[in-house]
Amino acid sequence: MAASQDAPLQTLFLPFASGALAWPQAPVLFLRAREGWALRTHAAAARLVCVQGFRPFAQALEDGGWTLREEADLEASDDRFPLVLALPPRQRDEARALLARALARVAPGGVLLACQANNEGARSGEGDLQQLAGLGGKLTKHHCRAFWTGPLDGGHDEALRTRWAALDAPRPILDGRFRSRPGVFAWDRIDPASALLAEQLPADLAGQGADLGAGWGYLSAEVLARCPQVAGLDLYEADARALALARDNLAGQRARLAFHWHDVTAGIDGRYDFVVCNPPFHTPARQDRPDIGQRFIAVAAQALRPGGRLFLVANRHLPYEQILSAHFGEVRVAAERDGFKAIVGIRGGRP
Template structure:
C-alpha cells in the first residue's frame, strides 16, 4: 500500500469519522496547520483559523482560501474555540508550549485534538497532553497516533499550563550574545556547519549581499561583524519564528537590513554581490529533501551579479555538484571538516 501523502494530517481527522467526535459549527483553531483534502471534507468556508509560521505551508493554506494567522498574534486574540487541532512539532519544549496555547484557546466544553507520527514523538505528545489536561480518547493508524482531551471543564493543571506556555519563549544563548527559542534550527548552539562557513568568509566582502535560509541570524551577524564593507544585507527565511529572532539579533547594525519571510525555492528578487547560505535539506516534518538545497543553489546563481560569489556549506554527501557546475562559472571546495564542506561558486558572465 502506498504511503499517505501527509499521514499525520489525515490521521488527525479520523476521530471525527472513527471515534464519534462531533465537528463543531463555530470557528475552529488549527495550530501548525497544513493544507490537504481532510480540511475541505470537514471545515466550512471561513470556519478554520490556521496558525502556521512556515511560509510554504502558510502559502498553501492561503491558496486554498483558509485564513492564516501568525501564531504569536494569538496572544492578543480573546476568541475561544470549541475545537483546537494541533500537529505538534518534534521538539518537546516547543510542543508543550503549543499544547498550553491550545488549552488557553479553548471555550468551555471544547476539546484539543492532536496527532503525530510514531517516529516524531507521538507517545511523548500523548503523555504530555494527558498530564496537562487529561485524555478523552486516542487511536492509532497510518503509523501515527491521534489523541484528544475530554471536554474542557476548567479542571486542568493551570500552574503546569503557565510553566509550559513559557517553554519556547526567546532566551539568550552563546553567553547571551544571541536570542533564540526551541524549535528553530540549531536553536541552542552555533551550528558547526555554519561555524565552518564563517571561518572561510573573506573579510573583503563588500556591497549588497543575501543570506538564504537565515535562521535566527548567526551567519548574517558574522558577515556584518567581519566584513565592514558590506553595506546592505537581505535575510530570507521561511520560518517566521526564526526571522523574528534574527531581527532581534541584528538590531543596531549600521548596514541596511531587510528581513524577508519568504520561500527561497520560489525564487528571489534582487541583484547581489554575494550570497551566503547553509541551505536546508529537509522539511519541518523531517522529510529528506536534497532538492531544496539544489534549488537554493540555482536561485542564488540567478540572483548574483556577474562575478558575484556564493559561499555555502553542506553535508559532504549531498548531491550538489551537478547543479553547482551548471550554475556557476567556477566552483571550488574551500574547506572540509566533520562531514561538512564549504563551497564557493563564482557566477560567470552567462550564468
C-alpha cells in the same frame, strides 16, 4: 510535504470520520495547520482559523482559500474556540508549549485534539496532554497517534500549563551574544556547518548581500562582523519564529537590513554581490530532500550579479556539484571539516 503523504493530517481528522468527535458549528482554531486533502474533505464547509509559521505551508493554506492568522495576533487576543486542532512538532519543549497555548484557546466545554507521527514523539505527546488536561480519547492509524481531551471546563493543571507555555520562549544563548528558542534550527548552539562557512568569509566582501535560509541570524551576524564593507544584507527565512529572532539578534547593525518571511525555493527578486547559504536538505518532518538545497543554489545563481560570489556549506555527501557547475563559472571547495564542505561559486560574466 506532499498532501497525499501527510499522515498526521489524515489521522487528525479520523475522530470526526468515526463519530468519536463532532465538528462544532462555531469557528475552529487549527495550530500548525497544513493544507491537504484531509483538511479539504473534513473541514471544507467549516469556519477555520489557521496559524502556521512555516512559509511554504502558510502559502499552501492561502492558496487553498483558508483564513490565516498570525501567532502574535492570536496571543494578544482573548479568543476562545469550541475546538482547537494542533499538529505538535518533534521538539519536546516546543510541542509542550504548543499544547499549553492551545489549551488556553479552548472555550468552556470545548475540546483540544492533537496528532503526531509515532516517530515524531506521538507517545510522549499523548502523555503530555494527559498530564496537562486529561484524555477523552485516542486512536492510532497511519503510524500516527491522535489524542484529545474530554470537554474542558477548568479542571486542568493551570500551573503546569503556565510553565509549559513558556518552555519555548526566546532566551539568551552563547553567553548572551544571541537570543534563540527551542524548535528553531540549531537553537542553542552554533551549527558546525555554519561555523565552517563563517571562517571562509573574506574580509573584502562588499556591497549588497543575501543570506538564504538565515535561521536566527548567526551567519548574517558573522558577515557583518567580518566584512565591514558590506552595505546591506537581505535575510530570507521560511520559519517566522527564526526570522523574528534574527531581527532581534541583528538590531543596531550599521548595514541596511531587510527581513523576508519567504520560501526561497519559490525564487527571490533581489540582485546581489554575494550570497551566503546553509540550505536545508530535509522537510520539517525530517524527510531527506536534497532537491531543496539544489533549488537554493539555482535561486542564488539567478540572484547574483555577474561576478557575484556564493558561499555555501553542505554535508559532504550531498549531490550539489552538478548544479553548481551548471550555474557557476568557477567552483571550488574552500574547506572541509566534520563531514561538511564549504564551497565558493563565482557567477560567470562581467561584473
